[in-house]
Structures are given as structure tokens and as C-alpha cells.
Amino acid sequence: MTIREAADALGAEIVQxxxxxxxxxxxxxxxxxxxxxxxxxxxxxxxLITIQAHKNTVAVATLLxxxxxxxxxxxxxxxxxxxxxxxxxxxxMRTGENQYTVSGKLYALLN
Numbered sequence: 001m002t003i004r005e006a007a008d009a010l011g012a013e014i015v016q017x018x019x020x021x022x023x024x025x026x027x028x029x030x031x032x033x034x035x036x037x038x039x040x041x042x043x044x045x046x047x048l049i050t051i052q053a054h055k056n057t058v059a060v061a062t063l064l065x066x067x068x069x070x071x072x073x074x075x076x077x078x079x080x081x082x083x084x085x086x087x088x089x090x091x092x093m094r095t096g097e098n099q100y101t102v103s104g105k106l107y108a109l110l111n
């Protein structure tokens with residue numbers, strides 16, 4: 001499933017849409033960026049599901065070669081995050097659903 005297909009299936013808004021529409025291989029859910037760095041496997045996660053809507057989230061996603069960030073709970077997304085994601089070619093999506101719900105839905109879609 002591609003990033004755009006996942007966004008459509010989740011009903012998520014694509015906030016930063018300048019990215020390669022690659023296949024998602026999985027996801028990692030956490031609001032602690034140090035946890036993401038310690039436990040998400042590079043090249044395996046695909047998407048980061050979180051409420052952390054700032055440019056440090058993009059830095060962590062870049063470090064782990066993630067291709068998408070899904071911001072939950074309709075959190076406002078800072079312009080510097082969008083700019084950083086654009087520079088790195090990382091998709092940024094936003095949804096009104098919480099992390100638990102998005103994680104479960106994406107898991108079902110990818111498995």
C-alpha cells in the first residue's frame with residue numbers, strides 16, 4: 001500500500017504532499033522521540049504515528065528513513081515542520097483520530 005493509498009484509507013489529510021509515493025512496510029507509534037530512535041528499526045517502520053507536530057519529529061523520521069509521519073488528534077502542525085518534511089521528502093498527514101485507532105487501522109491495512 002502506498003502512502004497516498006494509506007492516507008485515503010485512513011481518511012487523513014495530506015499536509016505535506018511533495019514526496020515519493022512509496023510503499024509503506026509498517027509503522028511505529030510513539031510520542032517520545034527518544035523511544036522512536038531507540039526502538040524503531042531503520043528502513044522497516046515506514047510511517048511514524050504520533051502527536052509530536054514539530055520539526056524534531058522530521059529529524060527523527062529522517063534518521064530512521066521513514067517515509068511518512070501521521071499526526072493524530074487534529075494537532076496543529078507548525079510551518080517549520082512542514083518545511084523540514086518537504087526538504088526531506090517525507091509525507092506529513094493529519095487525522096482527528098488518536099494514535100491507538102490509527103495504529104490499529106494501519107496495521108490491518110498493511111497485514
